[in-house]
Amino acid sequence: MQNLPANTQFSYLNNSLHYSTELGSAHLGDSLKLMQELPDESVDLICTSPPFALVRKKEYGNVEAHKYIEWFKNFAYQFHRILKPQGSLVIDIGGSWLKGYPVRSLYHFELAIELCKPPQEGGLGFYLAQELYWYNPAKLPTPAEWVTVRRERVKDAVNTVWWLSKDPHPKANNKNVLRPYSEAMKNLLKNGYDAKLRPSGHDISKKFGNDRGGAIPPNIINAQDEPNINEIGKPVLASFDWLLVHDLTQPVNVISASNTASNDYYQKRCKQEDIKPHPARFPQALPEFVINLCTEPGDLVLDPFAGSNMTGRVAETLQRKWLAFEIDLQYLQASRFRFEADAPLVVIPLPIKKTNKQKISELLKCKLEDSPVKQNAKMLQSSSQYQLSLPFIDEENEFMDRQTLKFTYGHQFEPEKFSLLEIIKLCQECEPNRNELEKQIAQRYFANHSQQNLDVTKASANIGKLAMNCFLSLRAYRIIEKIENNDRSYKLTQLAYNLIDNQDAPETAVQLFARHILTNLTGMSLLKAIEAINARGEQPQLEQIAYELQEMGYSISPNAIYTSTMRKWLELASVFEREYEINWDTVSEILEIDKDYIDELYTLSTQQKYFLLAMLHLDVSNLTPWNQVIKYATSVYKIRFSSKAFVQEVIAPLVEVDLIETEKTTSGRGAKPNKVKLTDKARNDLVSRLLMSIAEMTELTQTELSRSFEDVIKDLDDNDKHVKGKALELLAIWMIRLTSLRFTKWRKRDYETGQGEVDVLAASDRFVYHRWQIQCKNTKRVDVDVLAKEVGMTFVTGADVVMIVTTGQFTRDAFQYAYRMMEMSRYYMILLQREDIEAIKDDKTSIFQILDRKARRVFAKKELAMTDTEVDEIENEESTLTDFNEE
Structure with missing residues (x-):
């Protein structure tokens, strides 16, 4: 998203700010003028409900039908300018009647046609992506003369919602708005389906019986069962209800979202502050549906006729950035109530669809295909900014397009104001x-x-x-x-x-x-x-x-x-x-690093930085083949190294600045790779800083954190309970270190009570943010009850990845439970047992081979419906791929 400019050229927009939140801001003023100050192609979605062209004049302002199109086109020109190429314009626009006759006006259809005409014919050049319908069963039966008196018409209960776009293929994904399967469909999925030809001529194959996570919703937006909040501050956890509910009290023209709540938080706060609420409020279902369908987290949503700002409230909850423009001060003041600390949520954020299995798919693609460097570099950018708290991590990656970083925000925070x-x-x-x-x-x-x-x-x-x-x-x-x-x-x-x-x-x-x-x-x-x-x-x-x-x-x-x-x-x-x-x-005294050292870090190339960073995480204190370090760096940081000139371009410069030492054991054709290790200079100034930062969080000393992985494993068999407990904690830290996660906090440290287990929480921001719950157990046997308890704890910890490490073995039931849980839920479970620990002890970089293998197996079984035998065949084929070696 383009940041809003902050200079005098945009004074109207800056001066109109009424309130703001972490993700958005509400502005008081003429939306036409406000939009003129927005940059071109800066908005992902415009979701709004402008004043309708109704027969009767409303207090919130509306234009007569015959003037409506020209009035609206002034706004439409700005909509088209500020929308991104694949952005969407979604307009909720109600119908109207011809004055004095039981005949419908065609103004909203004429408006859609005018907006979609090509520019050379006087239109705007929008495309009609699809028409949606908002069914509001609580609408009054108007016009009363034709509906309730003469009984010549049925109640008008539907608003047309035009979904327009600048491109025939706007950004949209209906997987984000899937509705629950009906009971009939659930039975079909359970019992299977015989392929057949329908009377209509449609050939329905066996794929019809595949479970795709939910049913594709219709274009009728329904929120019949809106929550009724009986007390201020009571949280509301609403969800989609896309099943059509028949309204039997009146015959209606479409057989749902009411906007007549009279006792919700918004209404109560309006009464308390003596502010008149907006009379035509959005139901949460409409912006919720559209925002999930047409945007991703972080996208910018604009409502230029904000009213009670339901669009902004939903966008905030769904982690979208938002702007709200409203010309009426009272309406904007009342809309602020939706963002108060005690205000209940109106929707539950849908989970980000880029799940672990999708990340595994990307990892497979990187391994088996020659993906562009640019894509790998983008992954690198998201994972590297503050990994080590060292200056070179924030520097721009020369392998990627220039990505904008954010400078630390600091406003009204000067030391002359306060100590x-x-x-x-x-x-x-x-x-x-x-x-x-x-x-x-x-x-x-x-x-x-x-x-x-x-x-x-x-x-x-x-x-x-x-x-x-x-x-x-x-x-x-x-x-x-x-x-x-x-x-x-x-x-x-x-x-x-x-x-x-x-x-x-x-x-x-x-x-x-x-x-x-x-x-x-x-x-x-x-x-x-x-x-x-x-x-x-x-x-x-x-x-x-x-x-x-x-x-x-x-x-x-x-x-x-x-x-x-x-x-x-x-x-x-x-x-x-x-x-x-x-x-x-x-600066040198504060950082305990001299300026020449800082300059050296800034002059390192991207490959040199991440090769060194990998050595730091692996604690390479003994001579180790550099190709093992590369395996780790490639898997963690998603960066590609050049094999032809690697020694000259990466190893030699690091040796020259005395950060690593090297040794070449053989020479000539077929020579073994150089061996490398960290110098005392690198270990003293860099590794010790990393270990000290972890020590402050884990309450372990630097000496303990400096112990090798092999020593930690050895101490797990010690007879002293305290020694075993410390080793178990260090094993958890080593799991975090080897997987390049960030330590968050201990959940429990039960070794002192003799329970032989340690739980720790960690997080990762590679690909997308996800939280890990890691449990280390020093027991001979781990059964299904341990796994079930860990899954249950995720409701408290918020983790979506559960790793359980044991020095013993998992039972057959435990493995079956883990696979079943991954098939049926959002959780990803990693089970590491004694043979895995032994393999890691022999070669610390093998942890990624182990994790990759487990991830591919889960992905193949869950997404590709492959059997264990088929997965084994693929793994055998992959094992024939040559490792990365120096030519």
């Missing part, structure tokens, strides 16, 4: 209530702002916005973090507690914060940008720094003050001697 410890203590006092924290920030630090503004409401809104910006900065700087997925609650991070622990030594606290900015945020990139400008003899200015960062791959506006905010915090730690003169001696 670091002062604002952290305020966060601690208000924890976990975001509303209370923003209120206190507003009162303490921004109460005198906007005093010149005579409009009290606008002044208060401006102050609230400043406080919100400060809160977002605290979160961006990782002083606080969200609690689960609740955007209105927060908790202090470990960094904040570390700073509080040093409140009696403020200089130490400032240095700790500076180290955090330089290693975990974008501080080092800021220093390199400023250094580059200084080296050219130029004077660093705000705009110039932004342009330099843009060339490094960052998405940042030239007018953004984020760099100034970060520079001021670093200045407190004496990183800057004068405004833009960097004190590299201070």
Whole structure:
């Protein structure tokens, strides 16, 4: 998505902001003017319900039918301009009657025709992708004269929803809106189906009996069973109800979503605040259906006639970015109630469809086909940004198209406003209530702002916005973090507690914060940008720094003050001697790495960086064939290495800067690959920093974390319960390290109670975000009850990958349970037993061969309906593929 510009050219859009959330913002003003300031091809979906051309005038504003088309075309021109090439325009537009006659107006059909005419004929050039229908059984039986008095017509209960697009093939996937199978279809799937020719002539094959996860929905949008909320704050977990429910109280023209809820949260809050609610509100089912059908998480959704902003609320819950434009202040004020902390959800986010099995499919494709480097590099980009908390991880990958990185947000968060410890203590006092924290920030630090503004409401809104910006900065700087997925609650991070622990030594606290900015945020990139400008003899200015960062791959506006905010915090730690003169001696002291070393890291090529990173994760302290390291790096980071000049292009430069040592055992044709290991310089400065960061989270010492995988396995057989327990914890850490996951937290550490098991949570952001639940057991036998308990715990942990590692063996029933669970649910289960651990002990890189083999087997059985025998044949064929070796 293109970020909204933040300069004076777009003053109307910037000044119209009424409120914002993590993913979207609502603006007060004329949507026609607001859209004019949006960039071309920046919106993925426009989902809206404009005022209808009704006979009777409505309070929310509507145009007469004969004027409607020309009125609407002004908006349609902007819709066409701002939509992406494969974007969609979805318009809910109700029908109308000719005044004085029981005859329907054709205005909405005429509008569709006008929008779809080619430009040379005076139209807009849209395509009619499909017409949808919203059935609203709660509509009043109007016109009363023809429906309830003379009884000449039936109730008009359907709105036409035009789905238009700029391209004949807009982005859409009906798998995202599958409805539950009917009982008849479930029976058919259970009992099978005989292929036959229907009377209509359609040839129905046996594939009709395949279970495809649900039925394709019709184009009638139904939400008959909307929840009725009887108390404010009560959570609502709604879901799709696509089965048509017959409305028998009145004869209707289509045999459903009501919008007449009178006691839901929105209505109650409107009554409490004495604000008139919008009289024609969207039901959640309509935007829910369209957003899931036409967009993906992260896409931008616009509603230019927002009303009560149901579209924005649904988009936020479904993890889409959104914009809402509304010209009526009262309606916009009321719409804010939908985003309050106590407001219930209106929908449950559908799971992201890129599941583990799809990731396995991509992995197979990379292994068996010669995929483009560009695609591999995109996978690399998503997995590498903060893997090691070292500056070279954030640098742009030379193998990929330029991907924009985000510079750390920092607004209304300057040290002259408050001391670091002062604002952290305020966060601690208000924890976990975001509303209370923003209120206190507003009162303490921004109460005198906007005093010149005579409009009290606008002044208060401006102050609230400043406080919100400060809160977002605290979160961006990782002083606080969200609690689960609740955007209105927060908790202090470990960094904040570390700073509080040093409140009696403020200089130490400032240095700790500076180290955090330089290693975990974008501080080092800021220093390199400023250094580059200084080296050219130029004077660093705000705009110039932004342009330099843009060339490094960052998405940042030239007018953004984020760099100034970060520079001021670093200045407190004496990183800057004068405004833009960097004190590299201070940086070296803070990072415990000298400047020459930092420069060396920045000058490494992409292949050199990720080869070194793989050696760090594998802890290559003994001479090891470099092709084993490459296997690990290729599998984890999805990067391809050139075999022909690998020694000259990767190994030799790393040796030259004293990061690795090498040894070649044989020479000539057929020579064995070089052996490599980390130097003391690399181990002391890099590996120790990685181990220390893990040690702070796992409560294990650096000495313990430095122990080899072989030693850990050996200690699992020790007679001392404490020694075995420590080994079990270290085994869990080694599983995280070898799979390049990120440690999250311990779930339980039961070795001290004699239960012989350790549970840990980890996460990965490669491909897509997913959470791992890892259990290590030091028992001879693991049965199905252990697996069932772990699956049950996922409802608490939120994990979608369950890995169980045992020093013993899994029973046959346990394996059958795991395969059955993976076939029938969203979970992916990995079972590693003694022979797997032995293989990993012999060659740590073999963990990926083991995981790949298990993943392919599950994928082949679940998606391709292959038998175990067929999978075995494929695996035997793959085993004949040659390994990567030096030519």
